[in-house]
Amino acid sequence: MRQFWVSVHRYAGLSMTVFLVIAGLTGSVLVFREELDxxxxxxxxxxxxxxxxxxxxxxxxxxxxxxxxxxxxxxxxxxxxxxxxxxxxxxxxxxxxxxxxxxxxxxxxxxxxxxxxxxxxxxxxxxxxxxxxxxxxxxYQLALGQFGTLLMGVIALIWTLDCFIGAYLTLPNRARATSRARSFSDKLKNQWRRWKPAWKVRWRRSSYKLNFDLHRAGGLWIWAMLFVLAWSSVAFNLGQVYRPAMGLAFEFQDVRRDFSPPEQPKTSPAISYAEARAVALNYLDGNEQHLTDQPVRQLDYTGMSYFPQFGVYHYRFRSERDVDEDWGRTRMYIDGNSGEVIALYLPTGAASGDTLTTWLITLHMAGVWGLPFKIFVSVSGILLVMLSVTGVVIWQRKRSARLRSGRRPTGGASKTKPSRA
Structure with missing residues (x-):
């Protein structure tokens, strides 16, 4: 069974290599996209x-x-x-x-x-x-439009699953590790003793062992961040898979259920942008939080837009429910005709699925914990490239070894020494 998962990990990694190298290199730069631009x-x-x-x-x-x-x-x-x-x-x-x-x-x-x-x-x-x-x-889309978005979403889904397969393959054989253990604590100690070498890099060994250790230990040390990057990429690119999968265990807000879309897109709302903003500010300053159990305070402005297909204004701001330090994800929806506040979306605290998704997206975008975390995310992108390349090297060397083994003479002929001229 273990050999089966080795094969799955190998070919999943090979199929993703080019895509992950591109994502890792570009992602390490895009952490500082605003400053660089x-x-x-x-x-x-x-x-x-x-x-x-x-x-x-x-x-x-x-x-x-x-x-x-x-x-x-x-x-x-x-x-x-x-x-x-x-x-x-x-x-x-x-x-x-x-x-x-x-x-x-x-x-x-x-x-x-x-x-x-x-x-x-x-x-x-x-x-x-x-x-x-x-x-x-x-x-996020290989500059290929909607097709590229879908393709990178599929790759992210494979990557997410492969994160668990790769972690499993670093574990020692459980039967061998615990065969002499008498108590549960002894089993854990034995298991850790055998797993501990997987976290280390043998810097002074052969190039093959160094390459293997970089691949195995590197994946373990940043495993949590790799999973965050992979699963949040599914959220970005493959929402039709992410949302139902998360919905099996977590709840989500559905603000659009409160919309009453017009029969035809309404391009000219009855109230202006300025009037819609005034409605939002009055709603927040007046402490009329009838859409939520607790008051929501605006910390910073973000922006606003109008959705003609729904006939509503979308007012976005940063509140105490946000985790991103620079970009607010709290959203208010205002009817473009009546000026009534019809829905309020809270990024955290209202629904567990939205809270987890907000954290995943914010971590992916390096929106918390300042410059140190931005540097960490950038380095994680570079390490992702390293893991992809070392995985290909491992495959190539094992493949070459198998080919050489297949060309060797067998039986009695293998014991015959060639004559020297």
Whole structure:
């Protein structure tokens, strides 16, 4: 049975190698994606106040100004928390009848509303200005669109299962390890004594043993992080598998059950973005938390958008229910006609499945514990590449050994020494 799982681990690893190398290398860089993007494109990101007394403009006023300049655009998502030294990044899209728009991202000076630049996110032919967005697309979908997203989701699912197979294969043979043990504690001690070498690297042994130890011990030392990266990747790319699987044991909030979608998408809501924001702030400041058992406090703004297919505004902010230090995932939904708050999504504390998913996603994105954890996640990406490469080397060496063994003469001929000239 163990040999069967060895074969499964071997061929699962070989099938994933290229994908995990790409994901590991790009992921180790994308941990610092915002900082690197700003360094590569200072003309798009860097701003300074025109005077000491200058104040940041209301992002919704910038939205209106931008629509006046580009009336053919749709601007659904708008960030509500501009930074004093950072351009306001706004994602846009053309109307369906206008597909010739050459950009989908606009960078605006938050003090003046001036457009600093535009780009088509992820188009690598534009050069360094799209290097980080292209790496992002390469990371989660191999820059292959929806097919790539699905493919990487399948790979992540195989990777998740293989995490457990790989960990199992590092365990010693239980029968041999415990055959002389008399009590349960003795069995545990014997088991650990035999398993302990799997956590060590024999640095001064042969290259084969060093490669094998790096593969085995490296996988054990960062196993928990590898599992987090793998299963959260399934959550990102293969929700049709992740959600039902997690739903077997955990509960999830379903805010959309409170929506009453119109028969046709409602592109022009009765209330404006500013009015919807006022509804959200009044709801939060007025402590009218009738949708939750406990009050929810807003710590920081995040942004808002409008969903015409549901006729609702989506107001997003960071609350005490968030774990991400920079990005709020608490969401409020407001009816675009009546202005009524119809649903509230809490990232933690409301449903166990959402709490676990929030932590998985936040750990994947290195959104907690500051710079030390970002460095750890980045190093984990590099170690993932190392594990993939060492796994291929192990397979190649064993395959070469089997081929050499198959070419050796058998029977009596194997004992005949070749004559020397």
């Amino acid at each position: 700003a360094i590569l494109n200072p003309e798009l990101y860097q701003v300074s106040p025109p005077s000491r007394e200058a104040e940041l403009l209301d992002p919704l006023a910038i939205r209106r100004q931008l629509l006046d300049t580009y009336p053919q655009l749709h601007i659904n998502w708008i960030t509500l928390q501009p930074r004093p030294d950072h351009a306001l990044n706004i994602r846009v899209q053309p109307p369906e009848e206008n597909t010739d728009l050459d950009f989908d991202e606009v960078f605006v000076n938050p003090y003046t509303g001036e457009v600093l630049g535009t780009r088509m996110w992820g188009r690598i032919s534009d050069g360094k200005e799209n290097l980080i967005p292209f790496l992002y697309k390469l990371h």
